[in-house]
Amino acid sequence: MLIGIPKEIKNNEFRVAMVPSGVRTLIEHNHQVLVEKSAGDGAGISDEEYLEAGARLVPGSESIFKEAELIVKVKEPLPSEYSLLQNGQLLFTYLHLAPAPELTRVLLDRHIVGIAYETVQLENGSLPLLTPMSEIAGKLSIQIAAHYLEKENGGSGVLLGGVPGVKPANVVILGGGTVGLNSAKIALGMGSNVTILDINLDRLRYLSDVLEGRLTLLASNSENIEKAVIAADVVVGGVLVPGAKAKKLVTRTLISKMRKGSVMVDVAIDQGGCFETSVPTNFDNPVFLIDGVIQYCVANMPGCVARTSTFALTNATLPYILNLADLGYAKAVQRDLALRKGLNVYKGRLTNKPVADAVGIEYVPYESLVIA
Numbered sequence: 001m002l003i004g005i006p007k008e009i010k011n012n013e014f015r016v017a018m019v020p021s022g023v024r025t026l027i028e029h030n031h032q033v034l035v036e037k038s039a040g041d042g043a044g045i046s047d048e049e050y051l052e053a054g055a056r057l058v059p060g061s062e063s064i065f066k067e068a069e070l071i072v073k074v075k076e077p078l079p080s081e082y083s084l085l086q087n088g089q090l091l092f093t094y095l096h097l098a099p100a101p102e103l104t105r106v107l108l109d110r111h112i113v114g115i116a117y118e119t120v121q122l123e124n125g126s127l128p129l130l131t132p133m134s135e136i137a138g139k140l141s142i143q144i145a146a147h148y149l150e151k152e153n154g155g156s157g158v159l160l161g162g163v164p165g166v167k168p169a170n171v172v173i174l175g176g177g178t179v180g181l182n183s184a185k186i187a188l189g190m191g192s193n194v195t196i197l198d199i200n201l202d203r204l205r206y207l208s209d210v211l212e213g214r215l216t217l218l219a220s221n222s223e224n225i226e227k228a229v230i231a232a233d234v235v236v237g238g239v240l241v242p243g244a245k246a247k248k249l250v251t252r253t254l255i256s257k258m259r260k261g262s263v264m265v266d267v268a269i270d271q272g273g274c275f276e277t278s279v280p281t282n283f284d285n286p287v288f289l290i291d292g293v294i295q296y297c298v299a300n301m302p303g304c305v306a307r308t309s310t311f312a313l314t315n316a317t318l319p320y321i322l323n324l325a326d327l328g329y330a331k332a333v334q335r336d337l338a339l340r341k342g343l344n345v346y347k348g349r350l351t352n353k354p355v356a357d358a359v360g361i362e363y364v365p366y367e368s369l370v371i372a
Contacts, residue, residue, distance in 0.1 A: 001031050001032075001069050001324075001328075002031070002034065002067060002069050002070070003026060003032065003034070003068060003070045003072060003321070003325060004033075004034045004067065004068025004071050004072070005018050005023075005033065005034065005035045005036065005055075005064070005072055005073075006036045006039065006064045006065065006071065006081075007036040007037075007038060007061060008039075008074050008075055009061075009078055009080065010078060010282075010300055010303070011283055011300075012282065012284065012300075012303060012304070013042075013306075014041075014042025014306030015043060015075075015302065015303050015306045015310045015313065016039045016040045016042070016043050016306075017073050017074050017093070017313070017314075017317075018035075018072060018314050018317075018318070018321075019043075019310060019311055019314045020040075020045065020049040021053070022314045022318045022321070023050060023053040023054060023055045025318060025322065026321070026325060027053065027054035027055075029325065029326060031325045033054065033055045033056070034055065034056050034057075034058050034063070034064050034067060034068055035047075035055040035058070036057075036058055036059075036061055036064055037057050037060075043307045043309075043311075044306075045310070061081070061084060062084060065084035065089075066084075068089075069089070069090060070089075070091075070321075070325060070329075071085075071090065071091050071092070071093070072092050072317070072321060073091070073092070073093035073094075074093060074094065074303075074313065075093065075300060076093060076094060076095050076096060076097075076100065076103060077091070077106075077107075079102075082103075082110075085107075085110045086110070087110055087111050088111050088112070088113065088347065089113070090112075090113045090324065091107070091112050091113065091115070092320070092321065092324065094117045094118055094133075095107075095114055095117075095118070095344055096116070096270045096271060097243075097345075097355045097358075098243060098271055098354060098359065099270075099271060100359075101359040101360070104345070104350065104355065104359050104361065107344075107345045108348050108349070108361070109348075111347045111348045112345055113345070113347065114344050114345040114346075115329075115342040115343050116243070117129035117317065117342070118130045118242065118270075119243045119342050119344060119352060120320065120339060120341060120342035121242060121341040122338050123337065127178075127242060128316055128338070129313075129317055129342075130178075130240075131178050131316070132309075132312040132313060132315070133302045133309065133313065134178035134182070134240075135182045136182075136301070136302040136308065136309055137179055137182075137267045137302055138178060138180065138181065138182030138186075138236075138267065139185070140302070140304070140305065141186075141236045141238075141265040141267055141301070142160070142171070142187045142192075142234070142236070143186070144263075144296055144301075145160075145171070145234040145296075146160050146190070148263045148287060148294050149169070149234070149263055154261065154287075154289075155261045155262075155263060155294060156233065156259055156260065156261030156262060158233045160187065160192045161190045161191025162191060168191050168192050168193055168214070169193065169233040169234060170193045170231050170232050170233050170234070171187040171192040171194045171195070171233065171234045172194075172197070172231075172232040172234065172235045172236070173187075173195065173196045173197070173235075173238060174197055174220070174225070174235065174238060174239055174249055174250070174274060175196075175197075175238035175240065175268075176196045176197075176200070176203045176204060176207050176217075176238075177238060177239075177240055178238075179236070179267045180198070180207075180238040181210075183238060183267075184196055184211055184215070185211070187234075188211060188212070188214065188215065191213075191214075192234075193214040194213065194214060194215050194216070195218060195228050196215070196216070196217055197218045197219070197220040197224055197225060197228060198217075198220050199219070204219070220249075225249055225250065225254075226254055229254055229257075230257045233259070233262050234263050234264075235250065235258075235262070235263075235264045236264075236265050236267060237249070237264070237265065237266040237267055237268045237269075237273065237274040237278075238267050238268065239268050240271065241354065242354065243344070243354035244271065244354035244355070245271055245272040245354075245358045246268040246271045246273055246274040247274060248273075248276045249274045249275070250264070250274065250275040250276060251276045252276050252291075255275070255276075255290050255291055255293050256290075256291040258291075259293075260291075261292065261293075261294070262293050262294070263293075263294045264293060264294065264295050264296065265296045266278045266296070267301065269297045269298070270299050272358075273297060275295065277295060278295065278297050280297055280298075280299045281296070281298050282298060282299070283298060283303070283304065286298050320332075320336075323336060323339065324339075333366070334370075340366060343366055346366055346369060347369070349364040350362065350363055350364065351363070351364060351365065351369070
């Protein structure tokens with residue numbers, strides 16, 4: 001199979017979809033790999049390394065999209081890439097279609113076979129291709145919050161860990177999944193008071209076992225959210241329903257009751273965000289103010305630690321890419337249930353129900369299309 005790796009064009013997106021060792025593995029399996037020149041620069045990977053691994057370098061993305069049977073990316077196609085997509089092409093990337101009806105319609109119109117990293121799901125419910133980026137985003141959320149809490153950056157001037165005689169910051173984390181766990185690790189390590197809210201009581205019991213420090217674990221309901229958020233110096237939004245739009249857990253009214261200069265980091269922004277006021281931002285303009293409260297809603301947070309993110313992502317995606325290339329998508333999706341759950345669009349039909357519900361387009365199960 002001919003596999004294409006274009007350069008990412010999202011604002012300050014320095015990740016690349018594959019490292020040279022991944023290219024080498026694909027070549028060893030008798031596949032061909034096209035890599036756009038300078039695609040790896042942001043992650044500290046040179047064109048020479050890709051050449052040594054056996055890739056063919058091309059000067060622009062146009063020829064990659066035109067030639068490749070399988071396009072492997074990090075982020076969803078942007079409007080300037082829509083016209084490059086070839087009819088019936090196989091696309092493997094983070095898609096996040098629930099808050100993106102325009103992109104969804106483009107993929108359907110072009111009969112793309114689109115498999116989304118974020119909805120590839122194992123039998124135990126885990127999301128193997130989302131997990132590494134969620135780990136990174138969770139850890140970054142606390143670094144970012146600490147930065148914007150500083151007075152010169154518009155914050156309230158609170159130190160996360162406090163000092164003897166002065167209480168530490170209150171960090172509230174909505175969602176106890178991968179983002180929440182990793183946010184809590186960093187916040188606790190910095191000496192903060194941490195509160196995690198989640199609807200899954202078994203998950204809260206697990207977090208109680210694995211986390212130590214100034215930790216409060218609460219059932220997620222409107223009353224507990226309200227009390228925790230009002231007292232927070234930092235709020236991290238880490239809720240997730242695979243494929244679906246995030247539920248709005250923090251209202252504008254509630255934000256108005258927070259201390260001025262507090263910081264909110266919405267890691268769920270890829271799925272529409274879990275704060276009522278959230279709108280996607282980028283690294284050029286990462287924050288905005290709502291009633292004096294700082295809101296950070298960058299939709300590609302792991303891109304700022306591109307080298308770590310790139311290697312972590314390839315570690316997770318390469319086995320699935322090999323499966324798709326070795327077997328072809330039809331056999332790969334048929335044999336691998338996790339990969340089948342990742343299938344969002346298939347030849348003009350929307351095959352992921354949470355996405356279909358979010359964008360208002362008819363859902364058609366993949367199995368019924370194959371039988372037909």
